[in-house]
Amino acid sequence: MVTITLITDRRRLAGGDLTALVREAAAAGVDTVQVREKDLGGRALRALVAEVVAAAAGAAMVLVNGRPDVAVAVDAQGVQLPEDGLPVREVKRAFSSLVVGASRHSVDGARRAEAEGADFVLLGPVFGTPGKEGRALGLGPLSEAARSLRIPVHAVGGIDAGNARRVVEAGARGLAAIRPFLQGRAAQAVRALRAGDTA
Numbered sequence: 001m002v003t004i005t006l007i008t009d010r011r012r013l014a015g016g017d018l019t020a021l022v023r024e025a026a027a028a029g030v031d032t033v034q035v036r037e038k039d040l041g042g043r044a045l046r047a048l049v050a051e052v053v054a055a056a057a058g059a060a061m062v063l064v065n066g067r068p069d070v071a072v073a074v075d076a077q078g079v080q081l082p083e084d085g086l087p088v089r090e091v092k093r094a095f096s097s098l099v100v101g102a103s104r105h106s107v108d109g110a111r112r113a114e115a116e117g118a119d120f121v122l123l124g125p126v127f128g129t130p131g132k133e134g135r136a137l138g139l140g141p142l143s144e145a146a147r148s149l150r151i152p153v154h155a156v157g158g159i160d161a162g163n164a165r166r167v168v169e170a171g172a173r174g175l176a177a178i179r180p181f182l183q184g185r186a187a188q189a190v191r192a193l194r195a196g197d198t199a
Contacts, residue, residue: 005032006189008178019054021181022052031060035063049064072098077098082103088100088118101121101154102116105124111148119152120153124137125158127159137157161196
């Protein structure tokens, strides 16, 4: 069974109650929560991630986008490093207790992340998403990365219940999404992605 990752975007979340969303998603079986709130400064981000860690209650792994220092400070389990962010190798050396994921946008980038010591790669966007329609990689590069890398390759970008099965068949070991969790109940989103995974 592949892993399901909820990527946060509190500004687009109806009602704005991110901790309630995380609590529901974790109870419904989401595996990972990636806190991706780029507009927040260190203090506000630390407070939010602490709330997310408490809401996940050990049922889901919490990753902090780009800030290993924040992850360590609030006992989150890992960090997700953007392609233009901190170097994977240096973060692995300085924060050896953290799981380190690397977001990449090409097969070559994914291979470099593996060589630098990433624990997994988040590759995408696989499908078009608002504002990134022209950057979609498609299933071919996802399949190539999944075949050629030894570490897990997770897919992101336009992932939903309608295409989850094709993504898994291409070799993805994880499905990461934002929009399915903004469009209704978290439990429904998890069930729908799981159904696509196992259909």
